[in-house]
Amino acid sequence: MSLVVDEFKxxxxxxxxxxxGRYLVFxxxxxxxxxxxxxxxxxxxxxxPQQPTQNxxxxxxxxxxxxxxxxxxxxKSAHVxxxxxxxxxxxxxxxxxxxxxxxxxSLRNNKQAARYTLSQKSASKTTGKVVCLESxxxxxxxxxxxxxxxxxxxxxxxxxxxxxxxxxxxxxxxVTPVSSVTLVASASEPNAAFRAVxxxxxxxxxxxxxxxxxxxxxxxxYSVYPGDPLRFHAHFMANExxxxxxxxxxxxxxxxxxxxxxxxxxxxxxHDASKGSDLDSIQTYSIEWAxx
Numbered sequence: 001m002s003l004v005v006d007e008f009k010x011x012x013x014x015x016x017x018x019x020x021g022r023y024l025v026f027x028x029x030x031x032x033x034x035x036x037x038x039x040x041x042x043x044x045x046x047x048x049p050q051q052p053t054q055n056x057x058x059x060x061x062x063x064x065x066x067x068x069x070x071x072x073x074x075x076k077s078a079h080v081x082x083x084x085x086x087x088x089x090x091x092x093x094x095x096x097x098x099x100x101x102x103x104x105x106s107l108r109n110n111k112q113a114a115r116y117t118l119s120q121k122s123a124s125k126t127t128g129k130v131v132c133l134e135s136x137x138x139x140x141x142x143x144x145x146x147x148x149x150x151x152x153x154x155x156x157x158x159x160x161x162x163x164x165x166x167x168x169x170x171x172x173x174x175v176t177p178v179s180s181v182t183l184v185a186s187a188s189e190p191n192a193a194f195r196a197v198x199x200x201x202x203x204x205x206x207x208x209x210x211x212x213x214x215x216x217x218x219x220x221x222y223s224v225y226p227g228d229p230l231r232f233h234a235h236f237m238a239n240e241x242x243x244x245x246x247x248x249x250x251x252x253x254x255x256x257x258x259x260x261x262x263x264x265x266x267x268x269x270x271h272d273a274s275k276g277s278d279l280d281s282i283q284t285y286s287i288e289w290a291x292x
Contacts, residue, residue: 014078016069017061023069023080024061031062038077039211040068041229065214067202201240201269204282212238219258224267236267236286243270243283252287260289 014030016023025031025042034040042062064072072078205212205224215223215237223229224236237259241247247268259266269284 013076014072016064016072016078016080017083018080019083023064023066024083025064026061028060031060034062034072035228038072038075039206039209040064040072041211041213042068043214067200071203071206198271198273198277199279199282200271201238201282201284204269204279204284205238207279218262218264220255220266234264236265238267238269241268241270243272245270253289256287256289259287 014025014033015027016025018024024045025034031042034042042064044058044060045063046059046061069078069080073080202212202222205222209226211225211227211229212222213225213229213234215221215234218234218237220237220239222236222238222240223234224238225232225234237255239251239255252266252268255266255268266287266289267284268287269282272281272283275281275283
């Protein structure tokens with residue numbers, strides 16, 4: 001298991017920001033922990049700065065469904081923070097000098113880490129050029145000569161430009177923090193869960209190690225995967241109903257036919273109050289359309 005997972009297990013719970021009624025996770029380490037340990041992958045809803053209008057390859061933040069947030073709160077693996085109130089309280093509070101020093105130190109550490117990475121890349125490029133020259137890789141007599149050293153090129157005025165000196169003259173890096181975790185204090189205790197006493201179909205699926213994603217494109221509530229959706233296809237299209245709820249026959253026919261057509265099974269489930277309030281009270285039924 002990676003260091004990221006160990007840190008989250010031993011130090012703090014995941015911070016879930018509640019913004020306009022939506023539950024978002026901005027920290028990439030928290031997203032990795034959710035996917036690896038909690039079997040929750042969420043939905044990427046962020047766009048990249050270079051292509052703000054694209055809608056195919058989305059990025060952070062990750063949006064979680066309310067039932068997923070509730071599972072994390074019950075396991076005390078996360079806490080929900082009203083993002084607007086938390087930021088206003090942190091920025092307007094009278095912070096002491098020790099807090100300011102810690103925050104400035106965190107910014108300096110980020111800058112030093114970035115500068116160290118760039119210096120390592122520059123050193124590796126320089127080493128590669130020296131090795132290339134010593135091994136006579138720039139043999140002009142070879143039928144396929146290698147690319148020449150471009151550390152010196154000609155400018156438009158005909159004067160040589162030294163790229164190495166130009167890169168060395170660049171000033172200190174201006175690092176923009178990608179997270180305000182060091183500015184906003186974390187919650188001391190996880191929030192209380194906000195669901196009813198009875199378990200749900202999502203609870204049962206998570207307890208069995210399944211991954212769930214929104215199943216809207218298949219006409220269902222959940223797409224159920226036996227493992228990570230990056231490695232497996234969905235096995236079930238699932239809907240949840242109340243135990244005494246009348247299910248329209250068109251839902252069964254449409255869900256069964258569509259799920260069978262895409263080589264999946266149609267799963268329905270609900271809570272049977274007569275069997276208690278644990279996970280065993282969730283009854284599930286698999287429907288397969290045999291006429292196709």
